[in-house]
Amino acid sequence: MELSEALTHDVVGIGFGPSNLSLAIALEELCGTTGEPGPAAAFLERKPSLGWHRGMLLPDAKMQISFLKDLVTFRNPASRFSFVSYLHAKGRLPRFVNNQDFFPTRQEFHDYLEWAQAQLSIPVGYGCEVTGIRPAGDDTAAAPVELLRVEVRGAGLPGGNARLHTRNVVISTGLVPRMPDGVERDERIWHSSEFLDRFREWETERAGEMRRIAVVGAGQSAAEILRFLHDRLPGAMLTAILPPYGYAIADNTPFANEIFDPAAVDDYYYGSDESRDMIWKHHRNTNYSVVDDEVIKSLYERVYGDEVKGRRRVEFLNLARVEGVKRVADETRITVRSLSTDAFRDIDVDVLVCATGYDPMDPAPVLGELDAYCLRDARGRYRVERDYRIVTRPELRCGIYLQGGTEHTHGLSSSLLSNLAVRSGEIVNSLLTRQG
Numbered sequence: 001m002e003l004s005e006a007l008t009h010d011v012v013g014i015g016f017g018p019s020n021l022s023l024a025i026a027l028e029e030l031c032g033t034t035g036e037p038g039p040a041a042a043f044l045e046r047k048p049s050l051g052w053h054r055g056m057l058l059p060d061a062k063m064q065i066s067f068l069k070d071l072v073t074f075r076n077p078a079s080r081f082s083f084v085s086y087l088h089a090k091g092r093l094p095r096f097v098n099n100q101d102f103f104p105t106r107q108e109f110h111d112y113l114e115w116a117q118a119q120l121s122i123p124v125g126y127g128c129e130v131t132g133i134r135p136a137g138d139d140t141a142a143a144p145v146e147l148l149r150v151e152v153r154g155a156g157l158p159g160g161n162a163r164l165h166t167r168n169v170v171i172s173t174g175l176v177p178r179m180p181d182g183v184e185r186d187e188r189i190w191h192s193s194e195f196l197d198r199f200r201e202w203e204t205e206r207a208g209e210m211r212r213i214a215v216v217g218a219g220q221s222a223a224e225i226l227r228f229l230h231d232r233l234p235g236a237m238l239t240a241i242l243p244p245y246g247y248a249i250a251d252n253t254p255f256a257n258e259i260f261d262p263a264a265v266d267d268y269y270y271g272s273d274e275s276r277d278m279i280w281k282h283h284r285n286t287n288y289s290v291v292d293d294e295v296i297k298s299l300y301e302r303v304y305g306d307e308v309k310g311r312r313r314v315e316f317l318n319l320a321r322v323e324g325v326k327r328v329a330d331e332t333r334i335t336v337r338s339l340s341t342d343a344f345r346d347i348d349v350d351v352l353v354c355a356t357g358y359d360p361m362d363p364a365p366v367l368g369e370l371d372a373y374c375l376r377d378a379r380g381r382y383r384v385e386r387d388y389r390i391v392t393r394p395e396l397r398c399g400i401y402l403q404g405g406t407e408h409t410h411g412l413s414s415s416l417l418s419n420l421a422v423r424s425g426e427i428v429n430s431l432l433t434r435q436g
Contacts, residue, residue: 003042003125003157009166010039011431012150014130014366015173017045017052018113018417019403022071022424023170024122025081029072030428039431041122042164044152046129050117055194056221057107058228064220064250064292065260065417066102067109071116074262075421081119086112128154128162132368135396136165145396148370168431171366172403175358175415180216180322183354188332189325192221192355199232202351210350214239214334216322217355223247223291225353227299230314238314239347241336245318247299250290251283259283259411260418268411269386279411287412289357317345325352360415361404363390374400377408384409387430388423399434401427 011027013020020043031038072079079085083104087093096104104112117124129152136149150164177191185191190198202210213236215226226240258264259279268276306313317336323344324335331348338345363382364371373396375383382405383391390400403423406414413419 003044003123003128003152003162003164005162005164007040007165008147009042009164010435011041011168011170012148012164012166013041013043013170013172014150015045015171015403016043016050016124016126017172017174018071018420019172019424020170021050021113021117021120022420023172023403023427024120024124025071025079025116026075026421026424026428028120028122029076029079029081030432039428039435043122043124044128044130044150044164045124045126048127050114050126052110052113053106053193054110055196055198056192056224057110057196058224059107061106061224062103062292062294063106063109064103064252067104068102069418070112070421071424072421074419075425081116083109083112086115089115125152125154125157125162127156128152130366133169133366133370134368135370143395145373145398148398166398167435168399168401170401170403170427171361171363171405173361173363173366174404175361178357178359179354180325180356183322183325188327188350189352190354192217192225192353193358195221195225195353195355210236212237212239212349213351213353214241214347214349215353215355216241217289217357218242218244218247218291219289219355219357220250220291220295222355223295223299225355226314227295227302230299230302236313239349240314240316241320241322241334242316242318243321243339244289246316247291247296248285248289249293249296250287251285252292256283256286259286260413260416262419262422265410265413265419266386269409276411283412287416358415360407361402363400363402363405367400370396370400379408381408382406388427389430399431401430403427 013023024043027038027041067083070083072081087096130150131153132151134149135145136147148166148169150166152162177193179191210233213229215222226238229238268279303314319339320336321339322334323337326333332352334347334352336345336347373392375391377383384402384406385391388401404415
């Protein structure tokens with residue numbers, strides 16, 4: 001759909017992954033409920049299409065949350081955008097129920113996201129990169145800022161550029177892939193976020209050249225990639241480099257999972273510094289550097305099966321850390337330090353996969369000069385209100401909302417799908433209340 005430069009928008013969403021897709025649905029459903037035109041909205045995404053962790057859509061890889069934690073259900077169980085509605089539309093609802101599994105594959109969930117997006121009427125500009133957000137109108141420093149100008153670049157735009165005017169922006173540009181210190185990505189050094197695309201390129205162009213592969217990391221992605229490589233490349237030697245002694249199981253028990261309930265956001269946001277620290281200390285093993293028990297067991301079975309056959313295909317370097325990486329001819333040489341003996345060892349591989357996680361979303365590059373209006377705490381983090389709006393200087397009367405990057409204020413679910421639907425509803429309510 002075309003973006004309108006003439007329209008003054010109520011909200012422009014920057015980034016269009018699951019979070020802002022959920023927000024767009026909440027805005028669209030608002031119109032259907034009231035029967036009146038809803039807030040004027042548009043969304044911008046620099047990628048050419050909707051995508052969610054495409055590099056990790058491995059065969060049989062499953063979601064780690066229930067299908068009911070979809071884009072809408074916790075906000076509106078009757079929504080036509082629910083995962084159940086998607087299954088019904090696809091003709092798979094009876095078979096999904098017969099499968100007796102709360103956890104769909106990632107591939108199916110990604111298909112659900114694309115299905116939901118296809119039903120939207122709110123315009124989404126794909127291939128559109130935001131180059132700046134500035135106050136619109138009076139440039140006088142002391143003048144109130146009532147309107148923002150979002151500057152956009154994209155090959156599909158008339159003249160290659162556009163300027164959208166809006167009263168609010170919602171930033172959801174996603175997590176930032178994290179690499180080991182001093183390690184840069186190249187054709188032989190990959191981050192897990194790009195794994196599948198990179199692997200397919202090698203399979204097509206360099207068949208037979210993946211004989212030795214190292215996977216760094218101890219979380220879900222690392223274990224899934226190791227299992228995938230074990231199955232896909234029966235002739236390859238694999239090395240797993242793990243900072244802990246082994247893979248740790250994710251705590252997905254019912255009481256622990258209540259940390260992702262909507263009510264837990266209030267407990268975290270309004271809690272003391274001590275209570276927040278305790279939540280992270282006791283419950284980070286629900287999501288961070290942990291692996292589902294099914295993946296751990298299936299990987300262990302494969303390794304044990306190799307031993308029974310008299311062939312060791314996977315070497316585990318436990319309590320180990322990557323200290324350096326360099327190119328040696330056509331190989332990548334990894335320097336690994338043992339945390340138990342402090343000894344160093346060099347390993348030559350064809351490919352190094354870094355499943356080393358992500359850093360939280362950083363809105364600063366997108367905000368540009370608007371960042372000067374945003375207030376920060378003593379540790380340099382954005383101050384964020386309960387409705388996910390950044391606290392700003394009084395002269396900025398426009399809203400800057402965050403979907404991500406709020407772990408320090410809203411807790412563990414800030415970068416996860418668990419609270420997506422409820423958060424989107426809260427942001428829409430805030431937009432309406434403040435606008436009114």
